[in-house]
Amino acid sequence: MNIELDPSQKEVIARARDLARKNFAPRAPAYDRTAAFPVEDFTDLFRVGLLSAVVPREHGGMGLGPYRGDVFTLWLITKELAKADLSLARCWEGHCNSLVLLDGMGTPEQKERWFNGVVQKGETWVAWSGEPQARASLETMKFGTYTTRVKGGWTVEGSKAFATSAGGAQWAILLVSTAGPGGARHNTGSVDSQLLLACDLSDPSVSVDSSWWDPIGMRATASHVVRFNHTFIPETNLIGRPGQYLVDGWQTCFIPHYAATFLGAAEAAYEFAVEYISSQNKTADPYIQHHIAQSAINVETGHLWLQHVARMWETGRHDEAQLAGSRARHTMEHLAEETVKLCIRACGARSLNRPSALERIYRDLSFYVRHDNDDQILATIGKSLLGERHDPSFYKP
Ligand SMILES: Cc1cc2nc3c(=O)[nH]c(=O)nc-3n(C[C@H](O)[C@H](O)[C@H](O)COP(=O)(O)OP(=O)(O)OC[C@H]3O[C@@H](n4cnc5c(N)ncnc54)[C@H](O)[C@@H]3O)c2cc1C
Numbered sequence: 001m002n003i004e005l006d007p008s009q010k011e012v013i014a015r016a017r018d019l020a021r022k023n024f025a026p027r028a029p030a031y032d033r034t035a036a037f038p039v040e041d042f043t044d045l046f047r048v049g050l051l052s053a054v055v056p057r058e059h060g061g062m063g064l065g066p067y068r069g070d071v072f073t074l075w076l077i078t079k080e081l082a083k084a085d086l087s088l089a090r091c092w093e094g095h096c097n098s099l100v101l102l103d104g105m106g107t108p109e110q111k112e113r114w115f116n117g118v119v120q121k122g123e124t125w126v127a128w129s130g131e132p133q134a135r136a137s138l139e140t141m142k143f144g145t146y147t148t149r150v151k152g153g154w155t156v157e158g159s160k161a162f163a164t165s166a167g168g169a170q171w172a173i174l175l176v177s178t179a180g181p182g183g184a185r186h187n188t189g190s191v192d193s194q195l196l197l198a199c200d201l202s203d204p205s206v207s208v209d210s211s212w213w214d215p216i217g218m219r220a221t222a223s224h225v226v227r228f229n230h231t232f233i234p235e236t237n238l239i240g241r242p243g244q245y246l247v248d249g250w251q252t253c254f255i256p257h258y259a260a261t262f263l264g265a266a267e268a269a270y271e272f273a274v275e276y277i278s279s280q281n282k283t284a285d286p287y288i289q290h291h292i293a294q295s296a297i298n299v300e301t302g303h304l305w306l307q308h309v310a311r312m313w314e315t316g317r318h319d320e321a322q323l324a325g326s327r328a329r330h331t332m333e334h335l336a337e338e339t340v341k342l343c344i345r346a347c348g349a350r351s352l353n354r355p356s357a358l359e360r361i362y363r364d365l366s367f368y369v370r371h372d373n374d375d376q377i378l379a380t381i382g383k384s385l386l387g388e389r390h391d392p393s394f395y396k397p
Contacts, residue, residue, distance in 0.1 A: 001299070001300050002035075002108045003076075003307065005072075005073070005076075009070070009072075009073045009076075009329070010325065012050075012053075012062065012073055012077065013073060013076045013077055013080060013215075015048055015049075016076075016077040016080040016081060017049060017080045017336065019041045019044055019045070019048060019050075019268075019318060020080045020081055020083060020084035020085075020132055021084065023040075023041065023044050023081075023082035024038070024041050024044075024081065024085050024088055025042060025084040025085065025357070026083035027040060028084060028087075028088070028353075028357075028360065029031060029086065029221070029355050029360065030288075031085065031088075031219075031220035032085075032087065032219050032220050032360055032364075033219075034214060034220075034222060035210075035214070035219040036222065037091065037166075037168030037220065037221075038085065038087065038088045038091065038168075038220055038221040039167055039168055041085070041088050042091070042122070042124055042168065043122070043177060046122035050077065051095070051118060051122055051124070052066040052099055052115075052118055052119045053074060053077060053096060053119055054068075054074065054096045054103070055103075055115045055119055055232040056068065056103055056111075056115070059111060059112070059114075059115035059119065059214060060119040060289060061115065061118070061119060061320075064077075065096075065099075065100050065103060065253075066100065066313040066314075066321070067100075067103070067104060067253075067313070068103070069192070069314050070279060070314060071310050071314060072251075072306065072307060072310035072311070072314070073084070073260075074096060075256065075259075075260035075306050075310060076232045076258075076306075078096075078257060078260040078261055078264065079091060079260045079261070079263050079264040079267065080264070081264065081270040082260070082261040082262075082264020082268070083264045083265075083267055083271075084268075085220065085252060086217075086261060086264065086265055086360075086364035086365065086368060087218050087219060087220035087221045087364065088216060088220065088225075089260075089261040089264060090164055090171060090218060090221045090261065090368065091124075091126070091164055091165045091168065091220075091221055091222075091252070091396060092162045093168075093257050093258070093261060094125070094126035094127060094165055094169075095124050095125050095126060096257070097120065097127060097210055097254045097257060098125035098126060098127045098171075098173050099115070099255070100115055100250075100253055100254075101127065101173060101196065101240075101250060102125075102173075102237060102239065102244070104113070104240075104248075104250065105196070105239050105240030105241075105244055105245075105250075106239055106240075107202075107268070109196075109236070109386045110236070110237075110239065111360060113297075114171070114198070116242065117170070121367040123170040123171060124165060124168060124169040124170055124171070124240075124339070125169060125170070125171045125172070125173065126163075126164055126165040126169040126172050126173070127172065127173040127175065128160050128161065128162075128164075128172050128173070128174055128183075128226065128231070128280060129160075129175035129183035129184045129185050129356075130161045130162030130183055130185070130223075131134055131143045131144050131145060131158075131159075131160055131161070131181050131182050131183035131185075131186055132161065132162075132185075132186055133181065133186045133293075138321055139212075141157070141159070141212065141225065143158075143159050143160060143161045143181070143225070143362045144158050144159065144180070144181025144182065145157065145158035145159065145174070145176050145181055145183070145228060146158050146161060146181065147176040147178050147195065147197075148178070149178065149231070149284070150228045150232070152234055152235055153233050153234040153235045153237070154176075154178075154195070154230055154232075154233050154235060154238075155230050155231060155232055155233070156174060156176055156199070156228040156230075157195065157228055157229070157231075157294070158181065158227070158228060159209075159225050159226065159227045159228070160174070160183065160225070160226050160228075160250060161212065161223075161224075161225050162223045163208075163223055163224055163226040164221045164222070164223045164227065165221065165222060165223075165256055166208045166210075166222050166223065166225075166226050167208050167210075167222055167224065168222060169201060170196075170200070170201055170202065170374055171199065171200060171201060172201055172226075172240060173196050173197070173198055173199075173200055173201045174195075174196070174197045174198075174199050174212045174228075174233070175194065175195075175196060175245065176194075176195050176197060177189050177193045177194050177195070178193045178195065179193035184245065184246065184251075184393075184394065185396075187376070190243075190245060191243040191246050192242045192243035193242070193243070194242060194243050194245060194246055195242055196238070196239040196240055196244075196245055196250060197233040197237055197239070198233070198237040198238070198239055199228075199233055201263050203231055203232075205228060205229045205230055205231040205232070206226060206227070206228055206229075206231055206235050207208060207226070207227045207229070207269045208224050208225075208226055208227075209224060209226070209227060210224045210225075212224065212225045213225070214356065215367055216363050216366060216367050217264065217362075217363035217364035217365070217366055217367035217368065218227065218364050218367045218368050219362070220263070233246040237249055246393065248390060249322050250393075251392075251393035251394060252321070252322035252323075252325055252326075252392050252393055253313075254323075254327075255325040255326055255329045255372075256306060256309045256310075256324075256325035256328045256329060258329055258371060259302070259306060259325075259328045259329040259331075259332035259333075260306060261334045261368065262302070262329075262335075262336040262355075262365065262369065263293075263299070263302040263335075265301065265336050265339075265361050265365045265368075266295070266298055266299050266332075266335060266339040267302075268334040268357065269339055269340045269358055269361050269362075270292075270295040270296060270299050270314075271341035272343060272344060272347075272351075272356075272357055272361075273291070273292065273295065273347050273351075273358070274292060274357050275298055275344050276346075276347045276351060276358075278294070278348065279347055282346075287346075291336065291342040291343065291346040292346060294338070294339075294342055295339045295342050295343055297337075298335040298338060298339045299335075299339065301331070302331075302332050302335050302336070305328040305331055305332060306328060306332075308324065308328070309321055309324045309325050309328045310346055312324055313340065322392055323381070323392055324386055326377055326380060326381055326392060326394065326395075327379065327381055328356060329356055329372075330374060330378055330381065333369045333374055334374075336365055336369075337365065337369065340358070340362055341367055343358060344358060344362065345356070372394075372395055373395065376395035376396075376397065377395050379395070379397075380392060380395045
């Protein structure tokens with residue numbers, strides 16, 4: 001699809017595409033099988049300067065992001081990474097989203113310190129909220145953190161699940177609450193009990209429990225359980241004001257970013273299917289023609305949606321953008337799932353036999369779209385249209 005971009009935007013996206021095709025795609029099957037964080041991919045991203053994509057220019061980065069006038073380039077980079085490996089794209093999203101938060105809410109001292117770590121040392125970030133409170137059947141552990149004010153800072157005690165990049169990232173923004181467990185998503189305390197605390201993951205009080213994580217897909221996100229044993233976080237590591245993350249709706253910046261990853265899944269499946277079918281000389285089959293046509297239209301629609309939402313962010317229509325991102329995410333989830341299924345139908349059973357990339361895309365996408373419940377997303381969009389109270393960040397009922 002021909003998208004209007006200036007030469008510098010095209011160059012950055014091409015850099016990501018090149019790396020994704022040559023390095024990331026060949027590594028993806030092994031990371032998936034071993035559920036290992038894609039450490040070599042992140043080393044490559046640092047080497048070619050992409051790790052600093054969201055670091056502001058004045059701190060030595062590329063200055064991409066929703067509040068920096070160019071978020072579409074960022075989402076298209078994400079799409080390129082997702083085409084090679086959806087797990088890598090999730091880890092990358094977590095890194096970039098964390099840096100958007102630092103840029104938007106951090107103090108000048110925090111930015112100087114932490115952006116330098118990314119630009120100079122290749123430090124990787126992630127943001128962890130995940131503390132689902134209702135225990136899943138067969139689950140033996142319970143998740144939740146307790147955050148207590150102490151002299152000079154806070155202590156965090158307990159555990160988080162879905163801690164993407166655990167064991168790979170150097171820093172995590174912990175979304176915690178002084179009102180008790182639940183993170184940002186599952187907490188019922190007052191808004192100003194919510195804190196964003198930057199945690200140095202080399203602290204010996206932080207440990208990773210890899211026994212819980214054995215999912216169908218997104219395995220290489222290494223979204224393990226992480227335990228905090230009275231972890232002290234100094235006051236200087238508080239990002240923004242208490243409650244600011246929720247009040248300013250920061251999560252809405254990241255919702256269309258997930259859609260960019262879904263789009264990567266769709267486009268990768270489509271390209272896989274075209275090559276597979278062509279090599280089998282099946283292109284004259286009318287049903288295959290239908291499946292390929294529908295898949296191509298879906299991929300094109302996904303690009304148009306992302307561009308539409310990106311332009312809202314980039315032209316300062318932030319209120320509109322905040323909800324439009326959910327519409328894009330909802331639409332893209334369905335387009336991506338349909339595309340992957342159509343491509344499987346066109347290619348046949350052997351396309352789901354390892355080491356087929358389509359097999360991994362199918363598993364990864366099935367799991368990743370569970371990041372939020374589409375029923376709640378659609379209900380939130382409906383509530384907004386009907387003038388009902390709604391939560392555009394986490395779609396809480
Ligand atoms: C691959 C992957 C990576 C992730 N990485 C991260 C990460 O890096 N950082 C992070 O913070 N999170 C991350 N998440 C976690 C994610 O944000 C959610 O917290 C996670 O999906 C919760 O697990 P769940 O869907 O099983 O549970 P639930 O949240 O319990 O959802 C299950 C179902 O219950 C419904 N539900 C939830 N609460 C209620 C309620 N009170 N009443 C009625 N229905 C309810 C939901 O709508 C949903 O349909 C990741 C998720 C995935 C899939």
